Amino acid sequence: MGMYTELLLKCEIKEDTPPVEMAVIKYLLGDSDGLGKPDELPDHHFFNKEKWDFIGNSCSYYHTPIVVNEINKTYVFMRCDLKNYGGEIEAFLDWIWKYIDEPEGQCIGWFWYEENDRPDLLILTDTGWTFA
Numbered sequence: 001m002g003m004y005t006e007l008l009l010k011c012e013i014k015e016d017t018p019p020v021e022m023a024v025i026k027y028l029l030g031d032s033d034g035l036g037k038p039d040e041l042p043d044h045h046f047f048n049k050e051k052w053d054f055i056g057n058s059c060s061y062y063h064t065p066i067v068v069n070e071i072n073k074t075y076v077f078m079r080c081d082l083k084n085y086g087g088e089i090e091a092f093l094d095w096i097w098k099y100i101d102e103p104e105g106q107c108i109g110w111f112w113y114e115e116n117d118r119p120d121l122l123i124l125t126d127t128g129w130t131f132a
Helices: 019-028 088-099
Strands: 005-013 066-070 073-082 107-113 120-125 128-131
Touching (some): 019 073, 019 088
Antiparallel strands (some): 066 073, 120 128
């Protein structure tokens, strides 16, 4: 057995997010309109990880991820847990942060390692994200 890490992400996605990236976001959160895994993947080290597609898709029945589409707005709410041995969560955050439409300093979720007493909050920065 290994230790799990939980990722919670709640944010708005930028309106001008490229279609390739938006297709991946929707795939990871179960909203790919039945199209399955996208044929084209972005050029980022996240997609070289063995379990990149566990993000979003590896959640319990009680924590189903969703993508909410409103007029010109896309919101993401995701809660997943996985054995983060390959750094999939950090690589995912490194990839997605530039498509998040939230102000710098905004808490966009948490990262909670199974043995920790409390989660580390994810704070959006102008160059990515950091823990608080």
